[in-house]
Amino acid sequence: MHLPEGWQQLPDSFYLRNDVVLIARELLGKILVSHFDGELTAGRIVETEAYNGVADKASHAFGSRRTKRTEVMFGNGGTAYVYFCYGMHHLFNVVTNGPDVPHAVLIRAVEPLIGIEEMLLRTGKQKADYTLTKGPGNVAKALGITTKHTAYSLSGDLLFIVDDGFKTEEESIVATPRIGVAYAAEDSLLPYRFYIKNNKYVSGKKVKG
């Protein structure tokens, strides 16, 4: 496979660290790439959420709940956790940390870079506006990610994340509570959601101008 010059696949060591909130923050500005059936699609990550394992009421792994679905989170970091939600959406997460520590980062929005025509086909949209990859359901749909890709290694050449040297300014990063996790009681207030300020692909807020 041929990637653009300067695109460096993230090493396992990036995912194997123990601070999932830091990793969620550092994933801003990186590029999520899928290469299924010869179709290369990629987008720059502009919104993420951290899910902090067994202590986090918003996490599927809260209380060490270990099931067929969540099993991949209990494996090694650097793999994909994809699950099906609301009867129609596939949501893509990055598993982090070592075995038995079920940390994950939900990718909530990307800015399309490569394969926009293919993204339009997959989503059935007519034109590439800001809704193409806004929100976690749309990200997975545009990149062709489904539950069959859960447990895929991000060290492979089908689904992975690269660094192209893009620098995300500290002052352009915003931290807020996570979206759609009101059921998590006090944990729903934690500032575990990160996004790039003023980016039109970020979900959960209106776009002006």
Added chain:
DNA sequence: TCTATGATCCCCT
């Protein structure tokens, strides 16, 4: 600009 609602199904209890 907002709120309400329907679509739709896998996974867990």
Added chain:
DNA sequence: GGGGATCATAGAT
């Protein structure tokens, strides 16, 4: 048997 880490649309404001 019930609810969910959502999205697009319709209709009210």
